[in-house]
Amino acid sequence: MRWRVGRIFVAAVGTMLTVAGCAQTVDGNAQRALAGVPDPDRNYGYVDDRCGLLSDDTIRVTLAAENISRPYSGAVCQYVLFRGEQTIDLTFSWFATGSLDRERSLAAERGAEVTELVVERHPAFTARRDVTGAACSATAAAGSGVLSWWVQMRDESGGNPCVDAEKLLSATLQSDL
Template sequence: MLRSSGRFGQLLIVAVTTTATVAGCTHSVGGTAQRAESEVPDPERSYGYVDDRCGLLDDGSVQDILQADEITRPYSGAVCQYILSRPSGAGSQIVDVTFSWFDTGSLDRERELAEARGAVVNEVVLERHDVFSARRDITGAACSATAAAGTGVLSWWVQFRGVSTGDPCAEAEKLLSATLRSDM
């Protein structure tokens, strides 16, 4: 009988010691949890036309992301223009796409310009980067997605030619997301 109470006593001492240790190691921290954000991509990186790529994406990547049958790039440089054709209902849809990179500038300035031009601006987070989309339908459903990049900004703009429906913001965000992933 004495043995049983001895074991019980040992267990009681272990339990009390463990509880005291755990209680002594815990503490509360004030504040609000914050989402981890990536730093601005490499300030020395060029997002312009390099090695047959615009914004770090080659033509095939742009074509795949937007699920196009055909792609033409009539101009390349700090601004790259694309014309894509993809199936749509009984025919095909023409999609105009522009990539732009300005090696100086700010996200705030670009946002202010978009708002001044009457675009509907929405804040978005892509690949842990603050981004805004700016939708402005004038000659078709159109939207851009813009992010800070190094010392400047980069943007993808998508317009469904002659069509006022659809979600060009989702398309622009896919391209921008792929660019930001390529920079990691």
């Protein structure tokens, strides 16, 4: 008897078993498969006085800020944080029927430096654009659409706001209600 399993051949004769196989070397780096958005039915909107499922205090702690205020909440939430002498503007948005490709195209059209990444198993990207201060958004496919955190260091040209935007995006994707 012979069975073929992939490239391995097995031959059984009486009580004796013979196994033969072959190997092949493949170039490249191993990567986890992305089977689409891991949470297609999840809602990341404004719920129970939380934007993106995060409380104001969670946002403050995540970015190591001393103070936080939220001047606007709704379809888009805006925050002002104070970290030492630094003033940081934040904006959270979740578009229930949005598309990651559309958001990426818009960021590129506006002259942003787009970097592809994966955050908490979600396809994502950052978009860095320093016009009125160091600014970056981190955007991911989530639920039925896309969510995004925009971080801008007010009146600063240095620093890396993408780190803070990614932290908020990760915290949002990990959050539970």
